[in-house]
Amino acid sequence: MFERQLPLTAQPLTGLGPAVERPGIHLGVWRDGEQLFVWGAPRDLPPFCAVLEVVAPGLLVVKHSRESESGKFVNVAVLQGDEVKIINEQSANLPDCPDLVTSLIGSETQHAASESISLLVRLAVSMPAHGRGGSLLVVPANTEHWRESLVQPILYALAPPFSALAKLVYGHVTGDSNRRWADAIEHAIDGVAGLTAVDGATVMTDRYEVLAFGAKIVRRRGSSQVNELILTEPIEGARAEIVEPSQLGGARHLSAAQFVRDQHEALALVASQDGRFTVFAWSPCENMVRAHRIEVLLL
Numbered sequence: 001m002f003e004r005q006l007p008l009t010a011q012p013l014t015g016l017g018p019a020v021e022r023p024g025i026h027l028g029v030w031r032d033g034e035q036l037f038v039w040g041a042p043r044d045l046p047p048f049c050a051v052l053e054v055v056a057p058g059l060l061v062v063k064h065s066r067e068s069e070s071g072k073f074v075n076v077a078v079l080q081g082d083e084v085k086i087i088n089e090q091s092a093n094l095p096d097c098p099d100l101v102t103s104l105i106g107s108e109t110q111h112a113a114s115e116s117i118s119l120l121v122r123l124a125v126s127m128p129a130h131g132r133g134g135s136l137l138v139v140p141a142n143t144e145h146w147r148e149s150l151v152q153p154i155l156y157a158l159a160p161p162f163s164a165l166a167k168l169v170y171g172h173v174t175g176d177s178n179r180r181w182a183d184a185i186e187h188a189i190d191g192v193a194g195l196t197a198v199d200g201a202t203v204m205t206d207r208y209e210v211l212a213f214g215a216k217i218v219r220r221r222g223s224s225q226v227n228e229l230i231l232t233e234p235i236e237g238a239r240a241e242i243v244e245p246s247q248l249g250g251a252r253h254l255s256a257a258q259f260v261r262d263q264h265e266a267l268a269l270v271a272s273q274d275g276r277f278t279v280f281a282w283s284p285c286e287n288m289v290r291a292h293r294i295e296v297l298l299l
Contacts, residue, residue, distance in 0.1 A: 028041060062076045099117045119169055137268050162209065170207070231248065235296060257289050268281075279294055
């Protein structure tokens with residue numbers, strides 16, 4: 001069914017995730033002609049090794065490791081019941097595709113392969129964990145323009161900003177495999193993702209300083225209301241559609257689309273309670289908001 005000629009392993013329910021390989025034992029499977037044989041239980045996977053993960057009953061994800069030793073995995077296909085969704089790698093070639101989406105698809109561009117983007121990927125993976133849905137607004141550092149799109153005063157503004165995650169990211173020495181640092185950054189990521197469960201949006205700079213949570217988004221003075229956007233999903237056969245924001249979800253999706261409509265340099269990540277995940281970004285090519293549905297990349 002899949003064209004990739006890769007060794008295949010079956011992954012038990014260990015929460016492998018698309019971005020970071022978590023410790024665990026993988027069931028090694030070897031192909032001999034038309035038959036598959038279990039040959040062992042390896043801890044380390046070779047480059048380009050395919051993994052079949054059972055996420056839930058009837059929900060399986062085929063993914064593979066990268067050639068580099070980044071520890072990242074790339075989803076190839078999602079099998080849910082009798083429905084098969086093949087990831088379309090060409091989606092990463094959109095000229096205005098956010099680096100976050102590009103990295104999840106598996107394209108190792110200079111920006112998508114950076115540790116900073118990798119951390120944003122891990123935040124996206126962690127956000128749905130609390131099951132309540134939430135919004136994360138990523139705004140440029142050293143600017144206050146984003147305040148024009150939020151109700152003032154912000155009830156839960158942080159002064160000074162919460163900078164624990166930023167200090168861990170930018171104080172880390174490349175190549176350092178210190179376990180304490182890894183645990184600390186994982187804890188900080190889960191903490192920031194947990195703030196998105198609070199009603200309203202969490203605001204964070206692109207340098208990982210949390211500025212506020214529980215923020216209410218409003219249309220910027222003088223700006224027009226967002227009435228339509230481009231919806232894309234990185235799977236084979238899916239076509240870009242122009243839709244109304246209400247077709248994506250409720251008030252959380254509408255407000256996120258409006259925020260990006262007014263703040264072109266911002267990124268809005270929205271996790272739904274039903275498992276959907278959408279990244280809103282401004283498309284300079286189309287001169288409108290583009291919504292990237294990426295839950296198939298986060299499984």
